[in-house]
Amino acid sequence: xxxxxxxxxxVRWGNFDKSKEPVLTIRSGxxxxxxxxxxxxxxxxxxxxxxxxxxxxxxxxxRTPGCHIITGPIAIEGCKQGDVLECKVxxxxxxxxxxxxxxxxxxxxxxxxxxxxxxxxYKADTxxxxxxADFMFPYDNKLVGPGAVMEPGLYPRKPALANVQVPLRFxxxxxxxxxxxxxxxxxxxxxxxxxxxxxxxFIVGTSMYYPVQVDKGFxxxxxxxxxxxxxxxxxTAIEGHLNAVLQLSIKKNLKxxxxxxxxxxxxxxxxxxxxxxxxxxxxxxxxxxxxxxNQGLSxxxxxxxxxxxxxxxxxxxxxxxxxxxxxxxxxxxxxKG
Numbered sequence: 001x002x003x004x005x006x007x008x009x010x011v012r013w014g015n016f017d018k019s020k021e022p023v024l025t026i027r028s029g030x031x032x033x034x035x036x037x038x039x040x041x042x043x044x045x046x047x048x049x050x051x052x053x054x055x056x057x058x059x060x061x062x063r064t065p066g067c068h069i070i071t072g073p074i075a076i077e078g079c080k081q082g083d084v085l086e087c088k089v090x091x092x093x094x095x096x097x098x099x100x101x102x103x104x105x106x107x108x109x110x111x112x113x114x115x116x117x118x119x120x121x122y123k124a125d126t127x128x129x130x131x132x133a134d135f136m137f138p139y140d141n142k143l144v145g146p147g148a149v150m151e152p153g154l155y156p157r158k159p160a161l162a163n164v165q166v167p168l169r170f171x172x173x174x175x176x177x178x179x180x181x182x183x184x185x186x187x188x189x190x191x192x193x194x195x196x197x198x199x200x201x202f203i204v205g206t207s208m209y210y211p212v213q214v215d216k217g218f219x220x221x222x223x224x225x226x227x228x229x230x231x232x233x234x235x236t237a238i239e240g241h242l243n244a245v246l247q248l249s250i251k252k253n254l255k256x257x258x259x260x261x262x263x264x265x266x267x268x269x270x271x272x273x274x275x276x277x278x279x280x281x282x283x284x285x286x287x288x289x290x291x292x293x294n295q296g297l298s299x300x301x302x303x304x305x306x307x308x309x310x311x312x313x314x315x316x317x318x319x320x321x322x323x324x325x326x327x328x329x330x331x332x333x334x335x336k337g
Contacts, residue, residue, distance in 0.1 A: 002026060006035035006052065006071050008059040011222075013039075014066035014146060015184030016176065016195065018214045022075035025216075028250040031090065033243065036172065036224040037069045040239040042149035043100040043119045043139075050096065053241065057147055066187030067146040068174050068196070072220030076248055079217040084251040085177055087219065088207040091245035092170035097124050099131070099226040099240025102139065108233040108317050119150070120160050122238045124226050129168050131226055131238060133161035166227050170242055171202045173223030176259070180213040187222070190272050190321055194259050198237070198316040199325060200228040201268060202261060209251065209260045219248055232316040255293035258286055267328045272321040280312060283324040295333060305332065 002024060004010060010023040026032065037056060041048040049057065056069065079085060099122050105115040117139035122131040135157035140150065176194015179185045190197045194210045202208055210219075221244065228237030254260075261268040269290050271283035284303075287310055291302035309332055315323030330336075 001031040001033065004032055004034040004071060004074070006037050006056060006069070008056055011037065011056060011060065011069050011071050012220070013060050013063040013069050014187055015064065016070070016178055016187060016193070016220060017184045018178035018180065018218060020073060022073050022216070022218060024072075025075040025077060026248065027077050028079070029247065031245060031247045032074060033245045034071050034221065035095065036071055036222050036242050036244050038099070038224060038239040038241050039067050039069050039146055040100040040102055040236065041241070042147055043102060044098060044121045044152070045149050046152045047098040047121065048096055048100065048240065057149070063146040065184060066189070068187040068223045070174060070187055070220040070222035073178060073218035074220070074248065075216040075218060076250060077216070079212055079250050080215055081180070081212055083212040084254045084256060085210045085212050085217050085219060086207050086249045086251050087175060087210070087221075088247040088249070089172070089202065089204050089244065090247055092204055092224075093243045094124055094126065094170070094226065095241035095243055098122065098134070099124060099238040100236070101234070101238050102236045104235030104318075106318070107235040108231070122166065122226065124168055124240065126168070130165040131168055132165055136160035166238070169200055169203060169227045171200055171225050171228070172221055172242070172244065173198045173225050173237065175208065175221035176219070177210045177212050178214050178218035178220070188319060190319065190323055192258050196223065196319055197259060197270060197323060198228065198232055198319070199261055199268065199270070200225070200230060200237070201263060205264060207262045209254055209256060209262065211256055211258070221246070231314045232318055235318050257289060260290065266330055269326045269328065270315065271324055274321055276314065276317065276322045276324065279322045279324040283312060283326050287326040287328060291328070
């Protein structure tokens with residue numbers, strides 16, 4: 001088991017990059033306890049920054065082309081292009097109790113809200129498994145760029161969402177292997193390598209599988225979430241820091257084109273496109289491919305099964321590439337355990 005702390009030397013802000021030297025090298029099946037930091041800590045620095053977080057916000061100046069802080073890369077010995085890398089989530093715990101929901105000026109309803117921006121700060125209670133809104137305030141449109149810091153007192157903090165409790169659902173928003181592209185790849189975009197998939201089901205006890213794009217994999221993760229609804233319609237989840245325990249393993253016998261999530265009860269297949277209708281069509285094709293390649297169904301059989309038993313949902317509707325996922329219950333295949 002390895003420990004990987006988030007420091008100015010072990011994080012990248014805004015990009016996946018296959019050319020960067022790994023900060024850790026492990027073998028398949030090893031476990032890594034790693035710190036994952038939110039890029040929204042500046043919304044309430046008095047509540048969402050400790051000394052380690054402050055150090056990264058102060059020292060890491062290169063923050064392009066995306067907005068997320070990601071820890072890594074981690075090289076996996078023996079991992080080859082064309083393999084599949086499994087990331088199994090063994091534990092997720094909040095580093096600090098507070099998280100931010102930021103209503104960005106380009107959310108699903110941004111025109112109806114006249115592109116205004118708001119911040120709601122939530123406090124997580126791990127004893128009750130719930131989060132409650134602590135306060136909200138308008139976000140200064142003049143503060144731009146990843147990691148902007150809203151000093152306390154600049155705007156009045158007003159009570160919000162009285163008597164509302166949100167179930168905690170700790171999960172990882174951004175994770176994946178290095179894309180086989182030159183230069184830094186935007187962490188804000190999802191892709192075949194993973195990235196900003198924002199699947200709220202990527203919780204403790206699940207595994208995400210990534211098609212490996214380059215030798216050694218170069219796994220990275222960040223954008224931790226306290227809770228999120230399918231769709232993430234105003235632009236963000238409850239964004240807060242998490243300490244994650246992950247097991248990384250090479251898989252040779254799984255055939256996938258895009259990241260696939262395995263839960264105790266189902267397989268979840270993803271597809272991405274700028275148009276949600278096309279993303280849905282591609283998700284159906286991905287699900288057909290998955291059933292044909294891994295469950296032995298013919299294409300017509302897979303198509304029939306998805307119509308009567310496949311559950312389609314919007315993963316997120318606010319990134320440049322929209323996400324749709326298909327849940328396929330394991331109970332459909334009782335002979336396979």
